[in-house]
Amino acid sequence: LPKDDKRDSFEVLFRSTYDRVLAYALRRTDPSEAEDVVAETYAVAWRRFDVIPPEPLPWLYAVARRTMANTRRSGRRRAELTAKLAAQLVPSTASELDPSEQLEEAAIMQAALRALKDSDRESLMLVAWDGLDNHAAGLVIGVSAAAFAVRLHRARRRLEAEIQRLTPKQKDDVGMEER
């Protein structure tokens, strides 16, 4: 492509994906680092513009993911990052539960998520937060859709087990079984 055309096409890609890539990074790291990760991701995207597939998001997420992995190796501890992630974990959409109850739910969910392995947590986040299907999520972490489905299934089961372990036993649980 001529230079100006490349620049224009890149800007279209940039403007149409930036919000999502930023959200992807913000879900996994703190705001100041997220901004750097996104900038680095697009720096790579510009250099490798010719290999970006027609559906660019999984490719961009994969680059962001590697960038974050490099940053983490260079300093911070995983515990710190997952702590930040969990601190942000407050219900964002309306539900029938009252706010204080949502918070307890969130506390259990955050503890459960924290207890998972990184790879399990990432599988769940790609689907639940980033809204990807098995095919796209597989592209991000470099496995087939079928292999991702298996990973997700396992991660889901482990999350459920953690939640059960952490959830206080309620008298009403018995009542519900009796019905």
Added chain:
Amino acid sequence: VSERDPLIQKLAEMNPVPLALVEGASTSPAANRALADAVAGRRVPRRRTLTVALACTLVGALAAAVTFVALSDRSPATAAELLKEMAAIAAAGDAPDISGRYLYTRTVAEQLSTSDEEGGAWSVILPIVEETWIAPDGSGRIRSVTGQPIFPGPRDEDRWERAGEPGFPFGVADNTFTAGMLTYEDVSSLPTDPSELLAVLGAQVIDDDPPRDVAVFLRIGAILGRGDASPQLRAALYRVASELPGIELVGETIDPLGRQGVGVSMWYGAAGANVRVLMVFDDQTSALLAQEQFLLQRASWIDAEPGSRVSFVAFSASQRVMTTIDLSSVRLSSANPLGGVFHGTRGR
């Protein structure tokens, strides 16, 4: 796993960064800079703060750190004015419901605890959701859910390991107490004249750590957080706070639970490092939403970046209730929290 999988759905509802939050970010100054850097092949510089435009779109804990950086240096008079406004709103408020036998409160917190070992002091943060039911006779119930410990930094974790990896509370603790086992503080006996109140609160400060004014500030927060003070007492507490030397206005901020509020802070020296205490109020109702503490300098007792929040307590519920029956279990009968499925009403 289908899209309708209730567990995945529940997790999706807790998305910390829904797309709506970053809408428009692609044309922010930060984005324009990233675009220009990318096409120019410039090496991406490390930036330590987000642009204000973006920061405004973020919620909760995410925003707390950013907002904190933007703390204003406005004069204490402005903080005093804000607190006097709060006093006026509080004075006009309704009297608290005192019909129930127990005072029920729920807090969501990250508690900082520091241990001074021979190999060096270290800190750990414990996330905890706590519910208490306390009756005037000292009977009641305390139920808490504690999450995994968070080490502020690698040094804290190393020192914890060297200290023999002492355990932390984890999971659910639920205990009931008979009369006299808990201490019920009767705030209705506190004076509502600001200078008398200051004398009483000041007399309750036992040592100088933190300093007296900060200790009074924290005490005021603890009483306001209970939610059962009379309008007159609440107004007096705000007036006392407005007279404390060292109060600073933080302005609009967001509490750890993502609630919009206004902040007032004070700082003090804690074992060689300054710590800022922030109180976040709802400026419509004057309710205290949260109390937070931020580290301002590198410290020997915690491995955290200056500016990071090291603890908070957010007040999420307060009411009088007749029994110590689990409020959430009553509601669980109509809404299964993790299945997201409506199961019909109790007694069906």
